[in-house]
Amino acid sequence: MSTSELSPVVPQLKAVRRRWGEDVIKGLLALCALVSVATTVGIVVALFIPAIEFFREVSLWDYLTGTEWTALFSEPSFGVLPLVAGTVLVTFVAVLVCAPFGLGAAIYLSEYAHERARSILKPTLEVLAGIPTVVFGYFALTFVTPLLQDVGFKVGPFSALSAALVMGIMLIPTVASVSEDAMSAVPRDLRQGAYALGSTRMQVSTRIVVPAAISGIIASFVLAISRAVGETMIVLIAAGGQPNLTLNPTEAVQTMTAFIAATAQGDVATGTTAYKTIFAVGATLFVMTLVMNMISIRLVRRFREVYE
Amino acid sequence: MPGALGGGGTRRSGYLSGLVFHGFLLFSLAIGIVTLGALLVTVFLEGWRFVDAVLLFEPPSADPAIAGAEPAILATIFLGVLLIVLTVPIGVGTAVYLEEYADRERWYNRWLEINIQNLAAVPSIVYGILGLAFLVRGLGLGRVLLAGALILTLLVLPTVIIAAREAIRAVPGSIREGAYALGATKWQVVWRQVLPGAAPGIATGSILALSRALGETAPLLLVGALTYVSFNPTLLGDFTALPVQIFQYITRPQEEFRGVAAGAIIVLLVILLMLNSVAIWVRNRYQRKW
Numbered sequence: 001m002s003t004s005e006l007s008p009v010v011p012q013l014k015a016v017r018r019r020w021g022e023d024v025i026k027g028l029l030a031l032c033a034l035v036s037v038a039t040t041v042g043i044v045v046a047l048f049i050p051a052i053e054f055f056r057e058v059s060l061w062d063y064l065t066g067t068e069w070t071a072l073f074s075e076p077s078f079g080v081l082p083l084v085a086g087t088v089l090v091t092f093v094a095v096l097v098c099a100p101f102g103l104g105a106a107i108y109l110s111e112y113a114h115e116r117a118r119s120i121l122k123p124t125l126e127v128l129a130g131i132p133t134v135v136f137g138y139f140a141l142t143f144v145t146p147l148l149q150d151v152g153f154k155v156g157p158f159s160a161l162s163a164a165l166v167m168g169i170m171l172i173p174t175v176a177s178v179s180e181d182a183m184s185a186v187p188r189d190l191r192q193g194a195y196a197l198g199s200t201r202m203q204v205s206t207r208i209v210v211p212a213a214i215s216g217i218i219a220s221f222v223l224a225i226s227r228a229v230g231e232t233m234i235v236l237i238a239a240g241g242q243p244n245l246t247l248n249p250t251e252a253v254q255t256m257t258a259f260i261a262a263t264a265q266g267d268v269a270t271g272t273t274a275y276k277t278i279f280a281v282g283a284t285l286f287v288m289t290l291v292m293n294m295i296s297i298r299l300v301r302r303f304r305e306v307y308e
Numbered sequence: 309m310p311g312a313l314g315g316g317g318t319r320r321s322g323y324l325s326g327l328v329f330h331g332f333l334l335f336s337l338a339i340g341i342v343t344l345g346a347l348l349v350t351v352f353l354e355g356w357r358f359v360d361a362v363l364l365f366e367p368p369s370a371d372p373a374i375a376g377a378e379p380a381i382l383a384t385i386f387l388g389v390l391l392i393v394l395t396v397p398i399g400v401g402t403a404v405y406l407e408e409y410a411d412r413e414r415w416y417n418r419w420l421e422i423n424i425q426n427l428a429a430v431p432s433i434v435y436g437i438l439g440l441a442f443l444v445r446g447l448g449l450g451r452v453l454l455a456g457a458l459i460l461t462l463l464v465l466p467t468v469i470i471a472a473r474e475a476i477r478a479v480p481g482s483i484r485e486g487a488y489a490l491g492a493t494k495w496q497v498v499w500r501q502v503l504p505g506a507a508p509g510i511a512t513g514s515i516l517a518l519s520r521a522l523g524e525t526a527p528l529l530l531v532g533a534l535t536y537v538s539f540n541p542t543l544l545g546d547f548t549a550l551p552v553q554i555f556q557y558i559t560r561p562q563e564e565f566r567g568v569a570a571g572a573i574i575v576l577l578v579i580l581l582m583l584n585s586v587a588i589w590v591r592n593r594y595q596r597k598w
Contacts, residue, residue: 022493028401029405033405035465036423036427036465037423043438047441107333109337128340128344130520133525133526135351135576137555138558138573139346169343172336172339172340202325205329232525233526236526237555261526279441286430296429
């Protein structure tokens with residue numbers, strides 16, 4: 001008996017006729033997905049075309065190495081370093097706050113807290129992440145700055161320190177939740193093995209869980225840095241409005257984001273070099289955060305691959 | 309035997325360092341919660357006297373005694389409605405495409421996923437620049453409410469997509485297979501089985517994204533929400549939103565406006581609290597365990 005005699009009974013799995021409506025629906029859904037592609041293209045075009053025009057008028061070298069930023073003066077100088085220094089200073093202090101305390105909160109929630117305590121503490125901490133940043137700015141200005149003055153810091157009404165401390169506390173839930181996700185992905189066997197050898201809870205936390213979850217923890221730090229660099233309202237309200245090339249946190253500084261917000265509010269005429277600075281600084285900011293996001297996404301993927 | 313894991317010292321010093329460590333962890337957690345408490349108390353003490361009919365039903369003014377925020381409150385409500393109408397269909401559509409239709413092996417679908425993850429972490433002020441360049445000046449829309457709504461839509465779209473994808477992924481495959489076995493087409497499976505199953509998760513995620521968007525200030529500053537607006541908002545008119553009004557009051561030189569700002573913060577926090585409560589209620593009431 002040859003196979004050709006058997007083949008006719010194989011059932012037909014293909015649809016009898018093509019359903020065009022189904023194709024139209026798939027097309028419409030893909031169109032929705034295209035909105036986010038268009039957003040990215042839009043951001044790149046909106047930032048980089050005026051930025052390139054800007055760099056025709058101001059040399060890239062002067063921009064990156066200049067120590068004076070007076071974009072809106074009649075004889076402007078476009079050295080971005082004071083703005084970068086302001087951003088780096090605020091970010092550094094903020095990360096100094098959110099990295100250790102965010103990690104500490106994550107270790108407590110993941111390794112120490114009982115189920116009931118966790119179910120109350122975690123949402124409470126996350127309320128902090130839901131407060132609008134303009135409210136944190138208000139808090140920095142009216143509560144933290146006077147508090148710093150009371151305890152003896154020589155800060156004026158505006159200071160990098162006040163803004164950075166509030167930003168750091170605001171970022172604690174971000175660090176805590178990403179780190180805790182990484183820690184809960186560490187297999188139980190590793191912990192139980194260590195406990196069986198007589199380890200204390202602290203030893204299990206610091207020598208087993210944290211090293212095993214390290215790429216996720218670093219990803220949470222990178223994410224926090226990227227948020228701090230891109231944060232606008234707190235620094236706009238509490239850090240001051242003058243570009244200042246300094247690494248002293250008690251002074252007032254202007255960050256890149258605060259410059260963009262402050263400049264775009266005023267009626268700067270379209271097409272002038274001053275108007276284009278918004279885009280040049282915006283492009284610098286975008287590139288910085290993009291690089292950090294890519295690092296963070298890579299790191300998060302890595303720890304997921306190891307334990308699944 | 310602590311030595312086995314490299315824990316040095318005697319049993320007593322191990323116990324002590326354990327205590328110190330435990331104390332540090334508790335402090336880490338406390339600092340956030342104490343700050344939250346201090347923030348709420350400060351705002352309430354400064355602002356409760358200003359939460360009255362003047363704040364809710366009067367336009368802003370140069371005199372703190374009669375300065376209100378009615379146009380800003382209305383604009384924030386308008387923005388909220390527009391955001392739901394714009395983000396939910398596009399966000400859910402994208403999520404359905406990625407979860408149910410897209411072939412993961414294709415480079416463009418993988419690229420799309422990375423693109424969305426990246427967009428979720430772009431600083432909000434960059435979206436403001438996008439709005440300034442394309443909507444306000446490029447399209448010539450001007451500094452209007454619609455421009456603000458569109459820019460906030462793009463800003464929260466990645467968040468909505470990510471939440472909707474998680475909700476769709478939580479619907480078990482057996483539900484889809486059962487529907488296919490009964491002869492349903494792909495769209496019938498999605499529309500009648502997957503989406504109803506994922507609806508509570510999508511609703512919760514969308515409301516949380518909305519509450520984040522309504523607290524945003526920076527991108528709105530760039531699309532021109534800082535103008536002095538004493539009339540109630542329309543779709544294609546000048547506007548100012550509640551967070552922007554708060555910022556405006558904070559930055560005024562007279563000290564009295566700090567109190568008005570705190571009053572407006574209370575109104576904003578109450579609006580966000582209501583949204584979050586609805587989200588939690590939806591999750592607890594309708595979320596299914598499969």
